[in-house]
Amino acid sequence: MSGLVFPISIFPTSEKLITISGDVKDSAAAPLSRRVIVYKKGIETVVYASAQSSVEDGSFTMQVNGNRNDRLRIVMVGDGENSLVFENVREPL
Structure with missing residues (x-):
């Protein structure tokens, strides 16, 4: 697997929206991901x-x-x- 993901920021935009931003840096010459998919409450539920x-x-x-x-x-x-997978594992407040 080539490439790195850094950094990824996750922060609430409002009560019902989350903003996710990040940089994809490919360690090889080949292009890395062209799609980002976010899952919530298990890997089978796409948001x-x-x-x-x-x-x-x-x-x-x-x-x-x-x-x-x-x-x-x-x-x-x-x-x-x-x-590449990044998991936000923080516990609910």
Whole structure:
């Protein structure tokens, strides 16, 4: 698996929106992910269509429905079998 994800920021935008932003830095010459998918409450539940985002110029920003206490699983989908996963594991407040 090539590439790194750093940093990823997750912060509440409002009571019902979460903003996620990050930088995708590819350690190889090949392009990394062009899609970012966010899962909430388990890996089988994708958070709405707005959770899918294109990656341009190595960075992305998206807003998803949710609140600050949600556990999120962020998947950077790469070519073929390559993908990167970032999990927000903080406990609800």
